[in-house]
Amino acid sequence: MKQSYLIIILSLSLLLTAILSILAGKVWISPLEFLSGEQNTAIIFELRLPRTLLGIIIGAALGMAGAAMQGFLRNPLADPGLFGISSSAALGAIFSIFLGLSGFWILPLFALLGAALGMTLLALLAGRSGSLIIFTLAGLILSSLTGSLTALLISLAPNPFASSEIITWLMGAITDRSWNDIYFTAPLVMIGMIALLCIAKMLDALTLGQEVAISMGVNIAMLQYLLVIGIGFTVGASVAVTGIIGFVGLVVPHLMRPLTDEKPSSLLIPSAIAGAILILAADSIIRIIPSASELRLGITMSLMGAPFFLALLYHMRRRLV
Amino acid sequence: MNLAFDNISVTANNKQIVSNVSGQVETGKITAIIGPNGAGKTTLLSALAGLRAINTGTIYIGDDNIHQMSMKERAKLIGYLPQRSEVNWNISVRHIVALGRTPHYRKNGDEKAIQNAMLMANVQHLADRKSDHLSGGELSRVLFARLLAGEPEWILLDEPMANLDLAHQFDMADLLKSLASHGKSIVIIMHDLQQAAQLADNVIIMNEGEINAEGPTQEVLKPRIIEHVFGIKVDIVYDSGGINIHNILRV
Numbered sequence: 001m002k003q004s005y006l007i008i009i010l011s012l013s014l015l016l017t018a019i020l021s022i023l024a025g026k027v028w029i030s031p032l033e034f035l036s037g038e039q040n041t042a043i044i045f046e047l048r049l050p051r052t053l054l055g056i057i058i059g060a061a062l063g064m065a066g067a068a069m070q071g072f073l074r075n076p077l078a079d080p081g082l083f084g085i086s087s088s089a090a091l092g093a094i095f096s097i098f099l100g101l102s103g104f105w106i107l108p109l110f111a112l113l114g115a116a117l118g119m120t121l122l123a124l125l126a127g128r129s130g131s132l133i134i135f136t137l138a139g140l141i142l143s144s145l146t147g148s149l150t151a152l153l154i155s156l157a158p159n160p161f162a163s164s165e166i167i168t169w170l171m172g173a174i175t176d177r178s179w180n181d182i183y184f185t186a187p188l189v190m191i192g193m194i195a196l197l198c199i200a201k202m203l204d205a206l207t208l209g210q211e212v213a214i215s216m217g218v219n220i221a222m223l224q225y226l227l228v229i230g231i232g233f234t235v236g237a238s239v240a241v242t243g244i245i246g247f248v249g250l251v252v253p254h255l256m257r258p259l260t261d262e263k264p265s266s267l268l269i270p271s272a273i274a275g276a277i278l279i280l281a282a283d284s285i286i287r288i289i290p291s292a293s294e295l296r297l298g299i300t301m302s303l304m305g306a307p308f309f310l311a312l313l314y315h316m317r318r319r320l321v
Numbered sequence: 322m323n324l325a326f327d328n329i330s331v332t333a334n335n336k337q338i339v340s341n342v343s344g345q346v347e348t349g350k351i352t353a354i355i356g357p358n359g360a361g362k363t364t365l366l367s368a369l370a371g372l373r374a375i376n377t378g379t380i381y382i383g384d385d386n387i388h389q390m391s392m393k394e395r396a397k398l399i400g401y402l403p404q405r406s407e408v409n410w411n412i413s414v415r416h417i418v419a420l421g422r423t424p425h426y427r428k429n430g431d432e433k434a435i436q437n438a439m440l441m442a443n444v445q446h447l448a449d450r451k452s453d454h455l456s457g458g459e460l461s462r463v464l465f466a467r468l469l470a471g472e473p474e475w476i477l478l479d480e481p482m483a484n485l486d487l488a489h490q491f492d493m494a495d496l497l498k499s500l501a502s503h504g505k506s507i508v509i510i511m512h513d514l515q516q517a518a519q520l521a522d523n524v525i526i527m528n529e530g531e532i533n534a535e536g537p538t539q540e541v542l543k544p545r546i547i548e549h550v551f552g553i554k555v556d557i558v559y560d561s562g563g564i565n566i567h568n569i570l571r572v
Contacts, residue, residue, distance in 0.1 A: 074409040205423045208467070209407035214372055216471065217396030217424040262410045262451075 003266055006259055010273040014056070017280040021052040025287045047176075054177045054185065055283050056276040058242055061189040061234035063275020064268050066249025067256070068196045071203035071264025072227050073132060076257070077312065079250040080235045083228075084142030086246075088118025089239035091146045091153075094166045098153045108184055108240035115236025118142055119228045126224065132210070135224065172243035172298020174283055181241045192233025193272065199226045200265035207264065245298045247305025248275050254312060322348050322383035324369065324475065324506070329378035331364050338364045340530040341377070346523070348474075351497055351507045353521035353538075355514065357551055360527040362510045363404060363479055369508065370401040370477045382475065396424035400473035404480045404510075406460050408452040414439075414463050415448045421470030435470050441496060442466035443489075457484040465493070476500065478509045482516065494520050514555070518542055518564035526550055538564065548572060 022044060023029050029040055029048075065080040072078075080086060092114020096107045125138035150170070157163035202223045205213040214220060238245070253271045260266040279297070282304065286295045324346040331339040339361045346352045346369075354362045367373040369380060371387045380387045387395055400421075408417060418439055422431045439445040442462045447455065455463060461484040468476065476497075482490045497507055497520065511517040517524060517538075524541040526534045528550045534541045542564060544555050556567040 201423065201426075205420055207409045207412060208417070208420060208464070209403070209405075209409070211367070211372060211403050212401070212407070212467075213423075214392075215370055215396060215399070215401035216420070217393040219392055257410075261416060262412045263416055264410065 003260065003270075006270055007273065010270055010277070014273050014277050014280075017277050017284070018052050018056065021055060021280045021284045022048045024284045046178075050177050050179050050182055051174050051283070052280060053182050054174050054241065055279045057182065057185050057189050058174070058238040058245065059248060059276035059279030060272040061185075061192065061238045061275070062245065062248040063252040063278070064193055064196055064272040065231050065234045066251075066275070067253040067264065067267040067271035068199070068203065068227060068230060069249065070253050071267065072199075072206065072223070073136065074206065076254055076316075077250070077309075079247070080231055081244075081246055081249070082136070082143065083118075083122060083139040083231055083235075084144075084146055085115055085118045085122070085228075085231055086235050086239045086244055087143050087146040087150065088121075089115035089236045090170060090244050091150050092117070093240060093243075094150060094153055094169065097162055097166050097169065098157060100158065100162065104180055105184070108181075108237075111240030112188070112236055114146075115232050115239070118146065119232040119236075123225065123228050168296075169243050170298075171296040172245040172301070173296050174242050174279075175297075177241065185237045185241050188233050188237035192230045192235075192237065195226050195230035195233065196268060199223050199230065200268055203264035243298055245279070245301050247301050247309070248278055251305055251308050252278055254308075322474075324348070324380070324382050324508075326369060326380045327378055329365070329368060329380065330376045331361075331368055331373060332376050333364075338530055339368065342527075342530075342532045343378075344525060344532055344535050346506065346508055346525075348506045349501060349504050350522040351501050351509065351520055352523040352525060353517040354508065354510045354525045354527060355512070355517050356527035356533075359529075361530040362527050365527065366477055366479055366508065366510055367401070367403075370399050371395050372401060393424050396473075397471070398473055399475040399477060400468040400471050401477045402465060402468050402479060402481055404483065406457075406464050406484075408460065408464075411451045411453045413448070414444055414450050414452070414455070414466075417452060417463055418444070418466045418470050421467040424471060434472055438466045438469035441469055443492060458486055458489055461485060462489065462493075474504075474506060476505055476507045478507070480510050480512065482511070482513070490516070514542070514547065514551075515566045518557075518566055542566075 025048065027043060029043065033040060062080065069078045069080050070076055089111040093107050093111035096110035122138055122142055125141065126135040154163050154166050157166060202218045205216050205218045210220060252275045253267055256267055256270045256274050260270060282300050283297055286297060286300055289295065327343045329339055329342050330337060342365065354366060356362050364373065368375050382398065419435050421438060422434060439448060442465050444463050444466050447459060447463065461481065465481060482493060485493060501507055521538050523536060524538045525532055526541060526546060533550055534546050539559060542557060544557055547553060547555050552572045554570045554572055558565045558567060
């Protein structure tokens, strides 16, 4: 499919999903009564609209981050979680809960600091070699280190409320988010997405292997730094306000790839839009399903993503054998 | 604008792979690097392309040190085709060839260069085919077209004939001769001595990280040198058809 058609179709789908996301919930608001009455206006402007916009921002961030990661690692099974940046951000966030610090900016700020620390560690561990294996291993080490430190913080939590708050936060959600969350996330995600779009052509060149890419003038060390910045800002800012929402970065680029010419650069924008659609759709479904307490988005995504991942692996194995 | 390398050493994992080699590669000519496995040919070639850090020495093209050029400048000047082909995503031949324009980043003129490259490498009929549906030989030609699309002055090739059938080997040899006659400078690693003898204007013979002989093909391809380096006995006949290597026997 032509790239421009794909982007138009995806954008229209996003618009429809966004409308559904604004209307759907415990209180259904019909399009006819959209802005009639104070209650509806309040629900829409104070609750639904920020939630929808936040869903779009983090869905786009995670989708594009996943596409960039897969392009860089040249592996369709790669996910931004693999770099350890989301878990570093999560560690930062729960550290603020652990310390009992409150205030709107504290938790996201700590999460961003965690992501920044994770990015720095990753860049230092991976070094300037540009080696794919070292980079992946550095990401895995960071992931397991932050994972164990997270477990440590939960076990050392000063009171049961703190540990329960940490666990709930880790599950990821875009419930009850405000406009402040959007003011915080949007610019950071924008910086990250610009960094990722800057490396699009370099990712294409990498299709022919690192040696050929270098021979075509691609500065691998620069590519690696921009990628870490791009993933750090997109994923770090998303985790800072929503907790960990996995699998978007894995599933979305994979669904989009057959619809494009398969060049990594052609995948970035469609994956961003489709990521936003997926998050909004999943979040709308959560609100519609009747349940005592609302399902967490992070859990829903994992429940949907894990079978997809297994199917993908099975399909790839069959192709290899 | 010859390519001159002086006192080059390359070490990897504490092992010296290329030891203090010096030489000249003439512009507008085809230079073959030959030698037994593990002689350091690939390492030398990638060092000459500026892709490998060298421990000592300098590499100049004309008056320019290739290590002081920007990566883009160097990429425009030197095209490099490694031995191992790698295409990680299932993209079309046209897109693969278009990647050769990476160092240029200009829209005008790109399409013409891409079409020319596909025509020269005889892959224009494969333009819309995806990389997963190419045979090994077709892929080799497509990747060569990718290099040609960059329109480099220097073309460095690591065993480009390895996956080609005989007819396409002849086509490739003709193409390389034609490129050289149009002023392109070609350095090519080869294993087939007969092919090297027929194709190359100059030959560099390497063994154990050193250059054993270099110069015009007729002067360098001598039975004595070949026996010393490869451990095989050959008869070499120079006639109107070029250089012919006969009676190849293991010593």
